[in-house]
Amino acid sequence: MSSTRNRIAGYAFASPWLGGLVLLYLFPFAASLYWSFCRYDLINPPQWIGGENYTRLADEIATGTGFGQALANTAYYAAVGVPLSILLGITLAVLLSLPVRGQAIFRTLFFLPSVIPVVAASILWMWLLDPKEGIVNYGLASIGLGTPGWLQSSGDMFSTFWRTGTFAPGSKDALVLMSLWGVGNFMVIYLAALGDVPKSLYEAAQLDGAGAMRRFLHITLPMLTPIIFFNLVMGLIQSVQAFTQIYIVSEGRGSPAGSTMMISLQLFLSAFQHLDMGYASAVAWLLFVLLLVATLLLFRTSRRWVYYGG
Amino acid sequence: MKLNLAEKVLAYAALLLAAVLLAGPLAILFFSSLKTPAEIQSNPHALLPQIWRWENYGDAVTAMPFFLYLRNTLLICLGSVIGTVISCSMAAYAFSKLQWPGRNLLFGVLIGTMLLPWHVTMIPRFLLLREVGLYNTLGALIVPTFLGDAFSIFLLRQFFRTIPEDLSEAARIDGLGEWGIFWRIILPLSKPAVATVALFQFIAAWNDFSGPLLLLSDKRNFPLAYGLEQFVSSYSDQTHLLLAAATLFTLPIVILFFLTQRTFLKGIATTGLK
Numbered sequence: 202m203s204s205t206r207n208r209i210a211g212y213a214f215a216s217p218w219l220g221g222l223v224l225l226y227l228f229p230f231a232a233s234l235y236w237s238f239c240r241y242d243l244i245n246p247p248q249w250i251g252g253e254n255y256t257r258l259a260d261e262i263a264t265g266t267g268f269g270q271a272l273a274n275t276a277y278y279a280a281v282g283v284p285l286s287i288l289l290g291i292t293l294a295v296l297l298s299l300p301v302r303g304q305a306i307f308r309t310l311f312f313l314p315s316v317i318p319v320v321a322a323s324i325l326w327m328w329l330l331d332p333k334e335g336i337v338n339y340g341l342a343s344i345g346l347g348t349p350g351w352l353q354s355s356g357d358m359f360s361t362f363w364r365t366g367t368f369a370p371g372s373k374d375a376l377v378l379m380s381l382w383g384v385g386n387f388m389v390i391y392l393a394a395l396g397d398v399p400k401s402l403y404e405a406a407q408l409d410g411a412g413a414m415r416r417f418l419h420i421t422l423p424m425l426t427p428i429i430f431f432n433l434v435m436g437l438i439q440s441v442q443a444f445t446q447i448y449i450v451s452e453g454r455g456s457p458a459g460s461t462m463m464i465s466l467q468l469f470l471s472a473f474q475h476l477d478m479g480y481a482s483a484v485a486w487l488l489f490v491l492l493l494v495a496t497l498l499l500f501r502t503s504r505r506w507v508y509y510g511g
Numbered sequence: 512m513k514l515n516l517a518e519k520v521l522a523y524a525a526l527l528l529a530a531v532l533l534a535g536p537l538a539i540l541f542f543s544s545l546k547t548p549a550e551i552q553s554n555p556h557a558l559l560p561q562i563w564r565w566e567n568y569g570d571a572v573t574a575m576p577f578f579l580y581l582r583n584t585l586l587i588c589l590g591s592v593i594g595t596v597i598s599c600s601m602a603a604y605a606f607s608k609l610q611w612p613g614r615n616l617l618f619g620v621l622i623g624t625m626l627l628p629w630h631v632t633m634i635p636r637f638l639l640l641r642e643v644g645l646y647n648t649l650g651a652l653i654v655p656t657f658l659g660d661a662f663s664i665f666l667l668r669q670f671f672r673t674i675p676e677d678l679s680e681a682a683r684i685d686g687l688g689e690w691g692i693f694w695r696i697i698l699p700l701s702k703p704a705v706a707t708v709a710l711f712q713f714i715a716a717w718n719d720f721s722g723p724l725l726l727l728s729d730k731r732n733f734p735l736a737y738g739l740e741q742f743v744s745s746y747s748d749q750t751h752l753l754l755a756a757a758t759l760f761t762l763p764i765v766i767l768f769f770l771t772q773r774t775f776l777k778g779i780a781t782t783g784l785k
Contacts, residue, residue, distance in 0.1 A: 207609050207610055207611065207689070208609075208610070208611045208612065210605075210609055210611075210689040211605050211609040211610065211611025211614065212605075212611060213605075213689075214601045214602065214604050214605035214609065214689070214693070215601070215602050215605035215606070215611075215617070216601075217597070217598035217601055217602065217657060217658055217659050218598060218599075218601075218602035218621075218658065218659030218664060219617075220658055221598070221655070221658025221659045221660075222617075222620065222624070224639065224658065225632065225636060225655060225658060226624055226627070226632060228635060228639070229631070229632035229633075229634075229635035229636050229639070230631060230632060232634075232635040232638075233631055233632065233634055233635055236634070236635075243638075293529060296522070296525055296526050296529060297526075299514065299522045299526075300513065300514060301514065301519055301522050301523060301526070303526075307526050307529075307530055308776075309769075309772065310530045310533060310534040311529060311530065311533050311534075312776070313533070313534055313537060313765065313768070314533055314534070314536070314537065316714065316764055316765065316768045316775075317537070317761055317764070317765075318717065318718040318736060318760060318761060318764060319718060319720060320718070320720050320736045320739050320740055320757075320760070321540075321739070321757040321758075321760050321761045324739070324743060324753055324754070324757045325536060325539075325540050325754075325757060326536070328750060328753070328754070329536060329539065334552075334555050335555075336539060336555065336556050339555075339556050382533065382536070386779055389776050389779045389780055390779065390780055392780075393780035434626075438626060438628065441628060442628055442629060442630075444721050445720040445721055448720075448721075448724070449720075449740055449743070452744070464630070465630065468630050468633075472633070472634055473725070478634055481634060482634060484630070485628075485630035485631045485633070485634070486631065488628060488630055488631075489627070489628055489630065489631045492628055496626070
């Protein structure tokens with residue numbers, strides 16, 4: 202008797218979310234898959250065109266235009282930004298776990314940038330990174346690092362260094378820098394994980410004569426691998442999803458010279474500026490599949506390096 | 512573990528350097544928003560203004576319909592917090608305290624929706640909201656929150672699970688129905704978790720830019736985040752006003768963060784770790 206009631210109650214309590222699942226996930230999921238095989242401009246009904254949108258995507262990947270360019274830009278943003286966010290997140294968390302006074306204040310200061318609204322943060326960084334007036338270049342110039350173009354330069358740090366041997370971060374590097382400023386979320390998670398490492402492990406290692414570096418490499422780092430993995434997966438997803446800061450710093454155009462045209466922005470413009478819903482849906486689905494494959498690959502490798510002993 | 516003096520000095524040096532690099536830009540934002548237009552041009556790199564020009568804030572507020580945008584932002588925040596708290600606490604109750612067929616499968620689906628990129632659902636969602644007449648209304652940003660979101664459901668479920676089952680059992684024996692148990696026992700015991708979810712949703716709604724960009728077209732309905740971006744394109748040469756507007760938009764969130772810091776940081780650690 203009570204179990205039937207429990208059963209009905211279960212569905213009843215979950216019903217708002219179940220409604221959302223159907224309306225906001227299942228229907229959109231199916232519709233966008235169908236539209237990705239259509240020509241659809243919102244005015245005329247969707248018209249089936251088979252795999253045309255996907256062959257166009259394959260062309261664009263081959264030639265590095267359109268989606269190809271967006272994919273390359275997004276890949277750069279993720280490949281540079283995610284490892285740096287792991288490095289910075291761990292470094293800050295380790296600093297915050299050192300036994301000195303005033304850590305609560307430092308923690309607040311380190312985390313604060315993460316709550317700043319993206320719109321405000323973008324306005325601030327556009328000004329700080331201004332090549333001529335910005336304080337960042339003022340600082341760089343004073344230590345002899347020149348005045349890079351940041352958001353106004355289409356080049357990127359690595360290829361410029363490869364070609365000319367100079368340090369000249371460009372628009373994507375600026376976006377990476379902006380994302381690193383908000384690393385506080387991951388930092389807090391690392392910090393919590395550091396607190397969970399049993400003190401006895403460190404004491405035993407110290408008795409065995411292990412120095413600080415060895416303790417970090419052989420105790421701290423392995424204990425952090427589950428969080429590093431979480432950071433890797435979430436960081437990848439977040440880099441691909443980033444939109445607001447890219448839209449604002451590039452005035453919604455991916456400027457300069459398409460160097461900040463990332464998949465999110467390209468998809469948004471295809472759909473709502475060119476009213477090419479079919480092509481945009483194909484972009485979304487290809488992105489989804491690529492992301493799924495990347496995540497699954499990460500999960501596969503995780504067995505080899507993620508330590509779930511705790 | 513104790514540090515010796517040299518290690519302590521090194522630790523403080525590193526902490527201070529990181530603090531300057533991370534919090535410095537915010538100090539620069541705040542102090543520069545008080546500089547005169549002339550000083551921003553002539554002396555952009557000094558931290559403190561020579562003349563503290565508080566009128567920048569007044570000018571920024573009158574240069575755009577600030578209070579209209581603020582009203583819209585607050586309505587969206589309020590509506591979406593109510594929607595999120597109701598729908599998500601109900602779903603969390605179903606996922607933590609009730610047994611029903613398909614529960615575990617659907618919980619897997621719930622987690623899956625957290626990893627799903629928004630790109631795949633964006634266009635049909637937009638058309639759906641337009642179809643039901645919500646396009647260009649604040650409702651477009653509020654109504655969907657009454658249908659739950661995975662992150663908040665997950666956070667609440669983790670908390671509900673820690674409430675002993677005996678309490679629910681005792682209430683059942685006393686003749687309380689499931690709604691009564693949820694409303695009179697579980698929810699009052701879960702105030703910290705509900706507060707966390709409300710806080711996160713409030714900040715998300717306050718900061719949201721892509722939602723309004725997609726779903727609002729009429730200036731009268733713009734929230735601050737979107738109005739501020741519009742402001743950038745029209746006042747790009749008036750840095751002092753831009754910085755003042757950005758400061759005004761940011762300040763409430765910073766104050767809210769200071770007031771709720773513990774709830775905030777704990778919420779992040781919970782959803783990341785457990």
